[in-house]
Amino acid sequence: MNAALLLTVCVLAAVAPAHAQQPAALDAKVLKQYESILTHKFSRELTDIFSALEKAERTDPASQTASDRFFYLFRTGDWAKVRAELGVMPPELARKVYDKMLGDLTEKQKPNVRLDDVLGLADAVPGELTGDNLRKLGQLLSLAVPANESYWIADRLAKGTAKLGGSDPAKRLLAGRVLLAGGFKELARTYLPSLAQVEQLADEGLRNELTAFLASQQETEATQRAQVQKIWDENLRILTLTKVNDWEKTKAGAALARVMMQIPPGTLGPVFADMVKSQPESAVRLVSGFGRKLQSEIRGEPAVRTENLKAQTSVATMLGENADLRAQPWNQLAQMMAEHWLVEAENTFTQKTSPSSSKPKLVAPEDLLANAPSGKWSAALPASLRERLDVGLSKIILASANFDSAAERIVEIGKRSPGAGVALAEDFLTVWAQTHNPTLSEAMRRKYSLPDDARIPVTPIMMEKNIQSLARMMALFRQAGIAPKDYQKVVAAFDLAYSNAEAYRTTHIEKVFGPLAKMDEQLFFLILSRMHANLTERWRKMDVQKAGLTRRNETQTLEMVRAGYAGALQMIDDWLTGHAEGSRALTLGGTLLMDWGDFEYFQELVSGDAKKRMVGYKEKNLQAQDYFQRGTAAYAKEVAKLAPAEHSIDAHLGWFHGLIGIGSGGQLNLSKAMNRAALTKIRESLLALPGKAAQVHLTLFAKTVNARLADERDPLHEDLKYRYLASALVITKDNPFTLGAEKKVGYFDELLSELRLQTRVDGPNTVGRDQEFGLIVSLVHTEAMGRVGQFGQYLSNDPGAGPGKARRKSPFARKMREAQGPRDEFELSLMESLTPFFDVKSITFASTDVKPRATAQPGWEETVLAYLLVRPKDASVDKVPPVELELKFVDLTGPVTIPAQSAETVIKVAANAPPRPAQKVEVTQTLDTRQFGINGALVLEVKATATGLVPELNELLDLAALAKAVGIRQTNAHEGLQVKEINTWGDRVAPRTERLWTLSLNGDVIRAAEGPVDFHFPLPKTTDVVAVYQTYKDMDLATLPQPTVRLGRTVAAAAGGVVLKPARNPYLWPGVGAGAALLVVGLIYLLVRRSADDSEKPLRARDVFKMPADVDGFAVVALLRRLHASPLATLREPQRQELQQDLQRVQQTCFGSNGSKMTEADLRGVAEKWLRAAC
Amino acid sequence: MQTTQPSPNPAAAKTAEQFAGGVRERVGKIVVGQDVVVERVMIALLTGGHLLLQGLPGLAKTLLVNAVAKAIHLDFKRVQFTVDMLPSDIIGSEIIDQKSGDFRIHRGPVFTNLxxxxxxNRAAPKVQGAMLEAMQERKVTIGGQNLKLPTPFLVIATQNPVEQSGTFELPEAQLDRFMLLHRLGYPGRDDEQMILQRQLGMGLRREDGGAVPRSAFDMIEDxxxxxxEDLVTAMEAVQAVHVSEVIVKHCVELVRRTRESKLLDFGCSPRAGLALVNASRARAVIHGRDFVTPEDLFDLAEDVVLHRIRVSYEASAAGHTGKQVLEGILGTLG
Known part of the structure; x- marks a missing residue:
C-alpha cells in the first residue's frame, strides 16, 4: 500500500503545481475516467473502505484509473488530495463531483464521517461553498458530532480551516451558517454577525434567514409584551367609554381578565386600585370576567388552573386592599372566588385519595394551601362558607400528608362542628391508610414487572411506628368526640399499619381502638372477622412470611398462628366478661375453634406427630361444640327482642357447618363423619326458640339448605353432598322446604338398601387370644347393583377406574387421611375402624376384576373386597366394629359419595380356641447342608402353604424328635403368616397363605460323630398334610424320596482328614488351599534361593523387621501382621498359629472396650519374642 | 426425629453379626467371588455412607446390589446414567396432571433405599451434581418443596475405568462424598468356574406361555x-463399637501423613478420617467384634483413602502410584 500511496503522492505532486497555476487540459481517457465518477455512488461504509485498501494494495498504482484513485482518496479521507484531484478536473465536472459527493453522503443515515471529514470536505470544495453545500455540510456535521459535544467543533472552528471559522468574517459567516444548518444554534450565534450587520447583507434570502434566527428570541418577547399592553389598553378604554353597550363591556372585561396576569404588578396594582375607586362598575366587570375565565378553565390543565388560583389570590388581595369586601358586590365576588378555591380543593383531595391509577389532573396541595382565602378575604366570607373552607383546608393539609397538622385542625373543626369532625376524621383515616399502604401501585408494578401482590415489607419497627401514629390520632379523635364511625375504614387502616405477616396483638388493638370493654360492638366484630380471615388465609403462609421479611421458620410461624387464634379467642372471652352472652361472639368463637382444629391437623408447617395433631384437633372441636351450644342458647334469649326481619340462623348454621366440616374460609374437611347427637342438639336448640320463632327459624334453616342444594354455580362437593343433606335432614326432619333434600337422600338410601357392607370371620367366631384369624370384608348386593356398581374401583388406586371423570383434587377439600386412590382410602378406613381392637397383620384386596358370588338369598350376590389377617388386642374384644366404605355414585347433580357401613360382628376371644380352617396344607422342608462342611451350620427351612390359614409350626410338625436328635438352636419365623391371594371363586372364600420358618440346627452332634449320621426330617402331625423333603446335592437342590438324609464323616474321609459326606467342597477347598500354600512356600523358597544366588547381600528378615520406635498396641499389631504375612519370616506352622493367637490377644487387650491394657513392657516383650523367632 | 445414643449392647452386637452374616450368606448364594465387595456394601449400609464401585462391566455389580436389597427388604432402584440425562431424571420433577390440571410431584428414582x-461418570456434571447433592443432603427440592429421601438411603454408584471418552470424571470434591471407593477385580479362577457351573444348571423360566433362560437374578429370593429394623439394630451396634484412643491417634496420623507427603498434590480431608473410623467400626461388627483393630484400618485404608488423594505430577512421572504411596504411609504407621 505504501508504494501505491507514494505513487499517488507523486502523481498529485505532479498535478498540484499545474493546478495551482491553471488546470492543464486533460487527456481524453483520463477525463472519461473522471467523468465516470459521476456514475458511482459515494460511500464511506467500512466495507467500502476495507475494499478500497485491499484493492489499492493489490493494484499496480501505475495501472490505477483516475476514478479509482479518486474513490480511494475519498474513502480513506484524504481530503487535501481530494481537493487536488477536484482541482485537476474541469471546473464544471469538479462542481458536479463535489455536489454529488455531498449529496450521496447526506442521503445515508450513517455516512461514517467524523468532524475532520466534514471540515475536510468543506475545504475540498472547488470554488465557493454554496448555500446547498453549507446546508449539507451542516447536516453531516450534526451526524458527526453529538449535540452535547459541540465543544469539539468550537475548538476546531476557533482555529479556523481553509474555508470555515477563524477570524476572517467571511469564513466566520460560513461557519455560522454550517452550524445553524447542523442545529448548533448557540455556537452558530457566536459566529454569525450582529442583527445590524446581517441587515446589511446583499443576499436577501440569506439576510431574511439570518434575521429570522437572530431576531426571534428578542423580538417575540417584545412583540408579545406590546400585544398584551395593546389589548389591556384597548379594553380598559372600552370599559371607561359610556357609549359602549354592556355586552361590549363584558367582553372587554373578559379580555382584560385574560391578559391581567401578564401585566406587570407594578402597572396592574395602581390601575386596579384606581378602577375600584373611580370605576367600580368596570372593576366588577373585570373581576367577573376573571371569574368566568376561572369557570371555563376549571377542567383545564393543572398548570393553567394553578396560575388562575394565583391570579385569584392577587385579585382578592387587591380587592381587599381597595374595597370593603363585606359590602356588595365585592362580598359576592369574594364568595365566588372562595367557592372556586373550594372546588379545586375538593378536586385535589378526591383525586389524591382515589385509588385510580390514572395520572391525576389536580392543583398541587401546596399551591392550594398558598392560595387559600385568608386575611380580609377570609374575614369577609359568611360563617358557613368559612366552616367549609376550614374543612377544605383540612383536607388539603391531609392530602399533603401533614397528618399532625391535619389532625389538630380536624379536632378544632370537630369542636365547632362534630359532624364535620367525624367526616374529616374518616377522611383522615382514608388518607392515612393510603399513604401507609405497602402495596405497590399498578404503575410501579408494571414499570418494574413486579407481581400483582408486590408490597413493601412492613418491618417490625415500621409497624410499631405506624401503630403509634395511628393510635395517637385515634386517641386525639376519641378525646375530641369525633372518633370515626366508618369502622371499615378504621379496621382497614389498622390492617395496613400492620405487617402482612404479623398476627394482631391485643395490646396493639387496644392501643389504637381503646379498651376492649368500651369498644363498639360493630367495631369489635369487624376486627375479629378481619383477624379470622387473616388467620385462615394469610398469616399461616410461608410465602407471606418470606415476603414480610420476618425470618420466621415454620415452627415459629406455627406458634404465631396458634398465638393468633388464642389471642382472638381471648378477645372473645374478655368481651363476654364485660357483656351479656352474645350469640354472635360465641358463634364466632366456635367457628374460630373449628378452624383452629383443622389448622392443627392439616397444617403443613411442622411435620409433627400425627397423634399430637389429632389431639389438638379433637380438643379444639370439643371446645367449639361448647361455644356453639352457648351461642345458640344466647340467641334463644336474644330472639324475643328481635324484629322478624332481624331473625338469623347464623349461630345454628355456623354450628352445622362446623359439624360437617365446612370451614369459614371455604375449606372443607371431608373426614368429618355425621354426628347425629350434635345435629339433634342443633334441632333441639332451634325448637327451643320461644313461640313461633322455633318454626320460623327451622324454616329459615330448611330454606338455606334448599338454596345450597340448588346452587349450580357452586355445587356441593361430591364427598360432602350426602353428608350435608342427610345431616340437614336430621335438623329439619320433615320440613316442606327440604323436600328436595329428602328425596335425594331417600334416593341415596334406596341405593344403600340394595347394597350393604359386610364383615365376617373366616371360620369359627371364637378366636384365640394370640391367634391370628381372618376377616372377610365384602359387599352384599342385588344382582342389578352388581352389574352397575363397578366395585372393582375400590380395589385399585387408579383414579380412572371409577364412574365418570376422575375426581379433581381441590386444594380446599381435604381429608385427614392421605390416600393415593380409592383402595388406599378403603384401607385407611379399615385400619381406622379396626386398629383400636385388633392388630391388623395384613390386608389383601381381591383383584379389580373380582366376580360376584351367589348367596343363599335369591337375587342377591356377594362381592368379596378384602381379606384381613388380624389378631385381637386383648381378651376384652368382643366384636368386629363397623367398617365403612365410601361408595361412589353419579346422580343428576353429578358424582356423589355415600358412606356404607357394616354391622357389628360378635366374636369371642378364648384361651383355647379351635384352630383356624386350613385345607390343602403342603409342607416343604429343605435341609441346607452347604455350609455344614465349612462351619457346621445346618439349616432346615420349612415352607408351608395352605388354603386357609397355615397353622403354627408345632401344630404342623413333630419337632420333638428333631430337637432330641440334633438340637434346635434357633427358630426364625420370618414375617409369619403371609396371605398370598384370596380365592373368591372356589366353594368358599378362603385365602391362599404361606409361612416360612428357618430352623438353625446344632450340627456339632453330627460333626462330632465318628461315622455318618442319618438325619431325620420332622414328620407332619396330621396325615392330610402333603410333605416334601429336599436337600442340597453339591450346590443343587434335590428332592428326597424319604424323610432321611445321611450326614457326617465317611470312612474314606476319616483316613484322609476332615472330609464330610454331604458336601464335597469342604474336602476339596482345604486340599486346594493346602496345595496352594505348598506352592506358595515352594515359590518363596525358590525366590529366596534365587535371590540368594543373584545378590551378594540377600534380604533377610532382620533387615526388614525392627522393633518399632514407639511401642504401642498399634505398632506391635502392625509388626505381627507383617511378620505373619512376610515370606522372609522363618516361622513354622505351629509358630504361625501361635503368632496369630498373640496377634488376637494383643488386639483384644489393646483395642477391646473391656480388655485390660497391656503395658509397654508387655508389648515390647511380645514384639521381641516374634522378632527373635522370625529373624 | 429420634436420635439413637450409642451404648454397648452385646445382644445387639450379636444380632448385628447375625444380620451381617445372614445377608452375606444370602448374597453369597447369588454372587460368587465378590466377598470383599459384599462386605463393603454391608459397611456402607451399616454406616449410612455411600459406595462407589469401580470396575469393568460384567462383574455382577447390579446383581450384587439387587441381592443385598432383596436380602434386607429394601426398596431398590437402578439408574443407568447417560450423557443426555437431566437432573430431573434422577430427583424427579413437578408435572402437570392432565386429568386434574394440578401440578403434582413426580418422584425420581432417587426416592428409594438403595x-x-x-x-x-457418563452423566453430565450437573446431573452428577444433583445426585451427589441428594446423597449429601438426603433430601431433594422439587418445585420449591423439600422432600426427604427415605431412610436408609444408600447410593452405590459404579464407574467404568475403561472407555473414558465421552465421560465426565467425578471431581475430587465429589468423590470425597463417597465413603468408600472399591475397585472391583475379576473373580478368581475357581470362582469363575463356579459362576459358569451355576449358570449351566439354571435351566429355563417359563412365563406367559414362553420361556427364558434363568439367570442369577432369578435366584434372588423374594x-x-x-x-x-434388623438393619437399624445393626447400625446401632456399629455405633456402639469401641474405638480405642490408639486407633484414633493412628487414624489421624494416617490422614495427616497423606497431607504431608511430598508425593501427593493433596491429601485427605477430615472426612476421610471420619469415614475410616466409621467404616472400621462396621467392619468390626461384620467380623463379630465390638472393637476396632488395626487390621480394620489397614484393610479399609485403600478404599477410603485412595480416591481422596492425588499423586503429584513429579511422583507420577517417577512411577509412583497412589496405592504405592498409601502403602508406604501405612508401612510407616506401625
Missing part, C-alpha cells in the same frame, strides 16, 4: 432374610 447409579 440406589444403584450405574456408570455415574422373601427377605432381614428387615429394615
Amino acid at each position: 440406589l444403584l447409579a450405574d456408570e455415574i 422373601n427377605p432374610g432381614a428387615s429394615v
Whole structure:
C-alpha cells in the first residue's frame, strides 16, 4: 500500500503545481475516467473502505484509473488530495463531483464521517461553498458530532480551516451558517454577525434567514409584551367609554381578565386600585370576567388552573386592599372566588385519595394551601362558607400528608362542628391508610414487572411506628368526640399499619381502638372477622412470611398462628366478661375453634406427630361444640327482642357447618363423619326458640339448605353432598322446604338398601387370644347393583377406574387421611375402624376384576373386597366394629359419595380356641447342608402353604424328635403368616397363605460323630398334610424320596482328614488351599534361593523387621501382621498359629472396650519374642 | 426425629453379626467371588455412607446390589446414567396432571433405599451434581418443596475405568462424598468356574406361555432374610463399637501423613478420617467384634483413602502410584 500511496503522492505532486497555476487540459481517457465518477455512488461504509485498501494494495498504482484513485482518496479521507484531484478536473465536472459527493453522503443515515471529514470536505470544495453545500455540510456535521459535544467543533472552528471559522468574517459567516444548518444554534450565534450587520447583507434570502434566527428570541418577547399592553389598553378604554353597550363591556372585561396576569404588578396594582375607586362598575366587570375565565378553565390543565388560583389570590388581595369586601358586590365576588378555591380543593383531595391509577389532573396541595382565602378575604366570607373552607383546608393539609397538622385542625373543626369532625376524621383515616399502604401501585408494578401482590415489607419497627401514629390520632379523635364511625375504614387502616405477616396483638388493638370493654360492638366484630380471615388465609403462609421479611421458620410461624387464634379467642372471652352472652361472639368463637382444629391437623408447617395433631384437633372441636351450644342458647334469649326481619340462623348454621366440616374460609374437611347427637342438639336448640320463632327459624334453616342444594354455580362437593343433606335432614326432619333434600337422600338410601357392607370371620367366631384369624370384608348386593356398581374401583388406586371423570383434587377439600386412590382410602378406613381392637397383620384386596358370588338369598350376590389377617388386642374384644366404605355414585347433580357401613360382628376371644380352617396344607422342608462342611451350620427351612390359614409350626410338625436328635438352636419365623391371594371363586372364600420358618440346627452332634449320621426330617402331625423333603446335592437342590438324609464323616474321609459326606467342597477347598500354600512356600523358597544366588547381600528378615520406635498396641499389631504375612519370616506352622493367637490377644487387650491394657513392657516383650523367632 | 445414643449392647452386637452374616450368606448364594465387595456394601449400609464401585462391566455389580436389597427388604432402584440425562431424571420433577390440571410431584428414582447409579461418570456434571447433592443432603427440592429421601438411603454408584471418552470424571470434591471407593477385580479362577457351573444348571423360566433362560437374578429370593429394623439394630451396634484412643491417634496420623507427603498434590480431608473410623467400626461388627483393630484400618485404608488423594505430577512421572504411596504411609504407621 505504501508504494501505491507514494505513487499517488507523486502523481498529485505532479498535478498540484499545474493546478495551482491553471488546470492543464486533460487527456481524453483520463477525463472519461473522471467523468465516470459521476456514475458511482459515494460511500464511506467500512466495507467500502476495507475494499478500497485491499484493492489499492493489490493494484499496480501505475495501472490505477483516475476514478479509482479518486474513490480511494475519498474513502480513506484524504481530503487535501481530494481537493487536488477536484482541482485537476474541469471546473464544471469538479462542481458536479463535489455536489454529488455531498449529496450521496447526506442521503445515508450513517455516512461514517467524523468532524475532520466534514471540515475536510468543506475545504475540498472547488470554488465557493454554496448555500446547498453549507446546508449539507451542516447536516453531516450534526451526524458527526453529538449535540452535547459541540465543544469539539468550537475548538476546531476557533482555529479556523481553509474555508470555515477563524477570524476572517467571511469564513466566520460560513461557519455560522454550517452550524445553524447542523442545529448548533448557540455556537452558530457566536459566529454569525450582529442583527445590524446581517441587515446589511446583499443576499436577501440569506439576510431574511439570518434575521429570522437572530431576531426571534428578542423580538417575540417584545412583540408579545406590546400585544398584551395593546389589548389591556384597548379594553380598559372600552370599559371607561359610556357609549359602549354592556355586552361590549363584558367582553372587554373578559379580555382584560385574560391578559391581567401578564401585566406587570407594578402597572396592574395602581390601575386596579384606581378602577375600584373611580370605576367600580368596570372593576366588577373585570373581576367577573376573571371569574368566568376561572369557570371555563376549571377542567383545564393543572398548570393553567394553578396560575388562575394565583391570579385569584392577587385579585382578592387587591380587592381587599381597595374595597370593603363585606359590602356588595365585592362580598359576592369574594364568595365566588372562595367557592372556586373550594372546588379545586375538593378536586385535589378526591383525586389524591382515589385509588385510580390514572395520572391525576389536580392543583398541587401546596399551591392550594398558598392560595387559600385568608386575611380580609377570609374575614369577609359568611360563617358557613368559612366552616367549609376550614374543612377544605383540612383536607388539603391531609392530602399533603401533614397528618399532625391535619389532625389538630380536624379536632378544632370537630369542636365547632362534630359532624364535620367525624367526616374529616374518616377522611383522615382514608388518607392515612393510603399513604401507609405497602402495596405497590399498578404503575410501579408494571414499570418494574413486579407481581400483582408486590408490597413493601412492613418491618417490625415500621409497624410499631405506624401503630403509634395511628393510635395517637385515634386517641386525639376519641378525646375530641369525633372518633370515626366508618369502622371499615378504621379496621382497614389498622390492617395496613400492620405487617402482612404479623398476627394482631391485643395490646396493639387496644392501643389504637381503646379498651376492649368500651369498644363498639360493630367495631369489635369487624376486627375479629378481619383477624379470622387473616388467620385462615394469610398469616399461616410461608410465602407471606418470606415476603414480610420476618425470618420466621415454620415452627415459629406455627406458634404465631396458634398465638393468633388464642389471642382472638381471648378477645372473645374478655368481651363476654364485660357483656351479656352474645350469640354472635360465641358463634364466632366456635367457628374460630373449628378452624383452629383443622389448622392443627392439616397444617403443613411442622411435620409433627400425627397423634399430637389429632389431639389438638379433637380438643379444639370439643371446645367449639361448647361455644356453639352457648351461642345458640344466647340467641334463644336474644330472639324475643328481635324484629322478624332481624331473625338469623347464623349461630345454628355456623354450628352445622362446623359439624360437617365446612370451614369459614371455604375449606372443607371431608373426614368429618355425621354426628347425629350434635345435629339433634342443633334441632333441639332451634325448637327451643320461644313461640313461633322455633318454626320460623327451622324454616329459615330448611330454606338455606334448599338454596345450597340448588346452587349450580357452586355445587356441593361430591364427598360432602350426602353428608350435608342427610345431616340437614336430621335438623329439619320433615320440613316442606327440604323436600328436595329428602328425596335425594331417600334416593341415596334406596341405593344403600340394595347394597350393604359386610364383615365376617373366616371360620369359627371364637378366636384365640394370640391367634391370628381372618376377616372377610365384602359387599352384599342385588344382582342389578352388581352389574352397575363397578366395585372393582375400590380395589385399585387408579383414579380412572371409577364412574365418570376422575375426581379433581381441590386444594380446599381435604381429608385427614392421605390416600393415593380409592383402595388406599378403603384401607385407611379399615385400619381406622379396626386398629383400636385388633392388630391388623395384613390386608389383601381381591383383584379389580373380582366376580360376584351367589348367596343363599335369591337375587342377591356377594362381592368379596378384602381379606384381613388380624389378631385381637386383648381378651376384652368382643366384636368386629363397623367398617365403612365410601361408595361412589353419579346422580343428576353429578358424582356423589355415600358412606356404607357394616354391622357389628360378635366374636369371642378364648384361651383355647379351635384352630383356624386350613385345607390343602403342603409342607416343604429343605435341609441346607452347604455350609455344614465349612462351619457346621445346618439349616432346615420349612415352607408351608395352605388354603386357609397355615397353622403354627408345632401344630404342623413333630419337632420333638428333631430337637432330641440334633438340637434346635434357633427358630426364625420370618414375617409369619403371609396371605398370598384370596380365592373368591372356589366353594368358599378362603385365602391362599404361606409361612416360612428357618430352623438353625446344632450340627456339632453330627460333626462330632465318628461315622455318618442319618438325619431325620420332622414328620407332619396330621396325615392330610402333603410333605416334601429336599436337600442340597453339591450346590443343587434335590428332592428326597424319604424323610432321611445321611450326614457326617465317611470312612474314606476319616483316613484322609476332615472330609464330610454331604458336601464335597469342604474336602476339596482345604486340599486346594493346602496345595496352594505348598506352592506358595515352594515359590518363596525358590525366590529366596534365587535371590540368594543373584545378590551378594540377600534380604533377610532382620533387615526388614525392627522393633518399632514407639511401642504401642498399634505398632506391635502392625509388626505381627507383617511378620505373619512376610515370606522372609522363618516361622513354622505351629509358630504361625501361635503368632496369630498373640496377634488376637494383643488386639483384644489393646483395642477391646473391656480388655485390660497391656503395658509397654508387655508389648515390647511380645514384639521381641516374634522378632527373635522370625529373624 | 429420634436420635439413637450409642451404648454397648452385646445382644445387639450379636444380632448385628447375625444380620451381617445372614445377608452375606444370602448374597453369597447369588454372587460368587465378590466377598470383599459384599462386605463393603454391608459397611456402607451399616454406616449410612455411600459406595462407589469401580470396575469393568460384567462383574455382577447390579446383581450384587439387587441381592443385598432383596436380602434386607429394601426398596431398590437402578439408574443407568447417560450423557443426555437431566437432573430431573434422577430427583424427579413437578408435572402437570392432565386429568386434574394440578401440578403434582413426580418422584425420581432417587426416592428409594438403595440406589444403584450405574456408570455415574457418563452423566453430565450437573446431573452428577444433583445426585451427589441428594446423597449429601438426603433430601431433594422439587418445585420449591423439600422432600426427604427415605431412610436408609444408600447410593452405590459404579464407574467404568475403561472407555473414558465421552465421560465426565467425578471431581475430587465429589468423590470425597463417597465413603468408600472399591475397585472391583475379576473373580478368581475357581470362582469363575463356579459362576459358569451355576449358570449351566439354571435351566429355563417359563412365563406367559414362553420361556427364558434363568439367570442369577432369578435366584434372588423374594422373601427377605432381614428387615429394615434388623438393619437399624445393626447400625446401632456399629455405633456402639469401641474405638480405642490408639486407633484414633493412628487414624489421624494416617490422614495427616497423606497431607504431608511430598508425593501427593493433596491429601485427605477430615472426612476421610471420619469415614475410616466409621467404616472400621462396621467392619468390626461384620467380623463379630465390638472393637476396632488395626487390621480394620489397614484393610479399609485403600478404599477410603485412595480416591481422596492425588499423586503429584513429579511422583507420577517417577512411577509412583497412589496405592504405592498409601502403602508406604501405612508401612510407616506401625
